[in-house]
Amino acid sequence: MILPWLILIPFIGGLLCWQLERFGNTLPRWIALLTMGLLFGLGLWLWATGDFSLAPAPGADPVWAAEFQLQWIERLGISVHLALDGLSVLMISLTGLLGVLSVLCSWNEIQNRVGFFHLNLMWILGGVVGVFLAVDLFLFFFFWEMMLVPMFFLIALWGHSGSDGKTRIYAATKFFIFTQASGLVMLVAILGLVFVHFDQTGVLTFNYADLLKTKMAAGTEYILMLGFFIAFAVKFPVVPFHSWLPDAHAQAPTAGSVDLAGILLKTAAYGLMRFALPLFPNASAEFAPIAQWLGVFAIIYGALLSFAQTDIKRLVAFSSVSHMGFVLIAIYSASEIALQGAVVQMMAHGLSAAALFILCGQLYERVHTRDMREMGGIWARMPWLPAVSLFFAAAALGLPGTGNFVGEFLILVGSFQSAPWVTVLAATGLVFGSVYSLIMIHRAYFGPAKADTALPGLKPRELSMVLGLAVLLILLGVYPQPVLDTSAASMQGVQQWLGSALNQPVLAR
């Protein structure tokens, strides 16, 4: 019974925030904090107590650490089917943590319509948890689309106005249209899969375990796989579909950016691992080289473009494109080490990107600009913040000792064997990463100062947030074993699906 509560808690908490707004602005903040704390706590508790040695794998019915099923729309064989394995629990814990942080970092930033803001924030996170838990394809799509609406409001209503006053709505709309349209393509693919299954068995169902057994002609499988891939690629973001991301990030409030980079991008990677690969292993194997090259392209292109940015938030946004490229390569590498690396990278990028966005927000609150040409010389003008930024910039470029290093290293090691050239080119991303990370630090914090007045330092709340993230990132970098253990079984399953499909043509020859 705990699984539905994981979803319901944020939704109920959000409604409470909205309704209790009339008693002042502080109450909704505390309720939101408590809600997210509860979610985070439950996530950790599940992680600590659950048995994650079993996970879905080919050839047998999926085994879950926890499961919940309730009839919903019987006419179409749709049920509220939630399930948890190692991958889900990691992602949910990350969601809870970043949820707490988003509430904390908007404590002072958001001053109007506080209750409604937190309603939207909680509902995004509730939708995301739903995505990580759903194993009914209809339910998955339901949550996938549902989390867009509050995100849209978050950007459109509390975003930064940008240059000519209209851009936050533009950015929010662009985000919505990209993800919604690609989501509909996925819906068509889901229905295609369901009806192929229906034609074979005469059973109309959206259940993951049943659909896994569907046999498909090669062409059908490829097209359906593409339908899923397009939806995930937009969210990922894979390069030709990435253009919504920098706009959305640049205009979103800090909490929105944290959620967007920290969690929403991960739903795409999660979707690929949970649905696209297991459901369509053969087509995915065929498609793997293309996906991997898209990943390489994303790494290099994202890195180059971040170097060219003057807006510090856009820089971090493009660096996300680059970092997620590594995850894409890993997912399609059919190597267990690389897949494990992808999980670590997802966690680490969640932490480091969240921290960088929080820092950007804190910087913006003090200097009132995100343009790095207007900054310069801040190192001398305020304590703490520049140094912490330097740490996270170093983490983003993959400095050993941080989680990012572990993730990228495992990805490169794992995928070298199957795709050496991809790996070699992807590794250049590390070099580019150091270039843009350092140029960011240099432009913003060093160089000639634009003014010499001292800026207010970080408050204990702000400092503890970023220092906490730094500690977690180092922990992940030094001792990633708990994370690796938790996701091992799930990743083994994914590896087997893709691996056996990859090996088939070899055997046939």
Place this chain on the structure above:
Amino acid sequence: MQLTTQHFIALLPLLITSATAVLVMLAIAWKRNHAMTFGLSVLGLNLALLSLIPALGVTPIEVTPLLLVDKFACYYMALVLASTLACVTLIHAYLGGESGKGYPGNREELYLLMLLSAAGGLVLVSAQHLAGLFIGLELLSVPTYGMIAYAFFNKRSLEAGIKYMVLSAAGSAFLLFGMALLYAESGSLSFAGIGAKLAADGLPSMLAQIGLGMMLIGLAFKLSLVPFHLWTPDVYEGAPAPVAAFLATASKVAVFAVLLRLYQISPVTAGGWLSELLTVIAIASILFGNLLALLQNNLKRLLGYSSIAHFGYLLVALIASKGLAVEAVGVYLATYVLTSLGAFGVITLMSTPYSGRDADALYEYRGLFWRRPYLTAVLTVMMLSLAGIPLTAGFIGKFYVVAAGVQSQQWWLLGALVLGSAIGVFYYLRVMVTLFMVEPNLRRHDAELHWAQRAGGMMLLFVALLAFFLGVYPQPLLELVQQAGLVAIAQ
């Protein structure tokens, strides 16, 4: 044929609605009283709705060769009656309370016209004969001319009424010509008879195809499908808001129901160029409707264009015509009616008929959230539902249509649907954001609140809650629709 009690029971909804119309007319002749007229209409419509329960007990039954009351007809009768009921409530809020304030002319006739039109809708959904179809369609349309031009002191309203009348008459002419050609070819006027005759001939002749094509044009006028959509935005804009709501819901539902019946029974459309023509119309409706809605600054025009697109989506299910298709149409129409009623209802409650124009410019809704939070919540749910976002009824409707399309592998239509709804999201979101924007020195253009407004408001809240409920738990609606299959096919 002999009319038995059973026939009368089956016909009860229609009989009660017609009797109510007569009663309302007599009441107006005896003594003008707005509240009484409203009460009588609501009472009659409610009784008609209730009488569907005994009527369901005797279905399917043929009442004269013209009408066939089956579960399908009952379902659409319920939709027509419920949406008429909602529109009547809205009219009451729109026309205002006591005389002297509010609407300057006579108020009571609008109820009469709407009841007549609803009766036409009831005939239409149970028509199984071309004569029945024509009678129903004209009874549905002719009162609408009057209703659209009801705000006669407003130039736009008059203009819209005339425009609709002229074009509707042209549509009827097409329809009649098509019927004549079909009759010439098959020697029968009943749907089943035509279907059987044409099926017996093997390939239908050119004459029959042209006849069906012309009938399609006539019906497409009423449904405002591209390229017969030109009247829609003007008429929607000019008509008083509750009348526009009626036009968008009850009237279109009835016409689409009869089109579905015709399409399912007649084999001509199952293949050949007519089917391809319909595909082209569907794609054009989806794309043009959405594209033209993009830059509208008038909410009513925007809804008009979006309704063009929505009927394009519905055509996807119509063309699919197998498997889930009939159900998909039922679900989609129900959710669409709910959503349109909500959207037009909000416009109605914002408008007053005596200050000239309705409150339909988008800027009048800017920052509405801070003045009327509940009204805004309703409109937000409606916009999300029109865009087909989860947690709203619109999502279930769209899901069904996509399912029907996938099942019959209409990839081109699905492509258009995806593209169209991506474009559609843009303007729905624009409306939504407008509602929440805070602007300095907001211009106020709201109707004042009185009890009729509150009754309308309650109805709207109910509509919004229902839209939300059906989005979360659609099972009851789906079961209902599943029951409401077409009987004529099985026979």
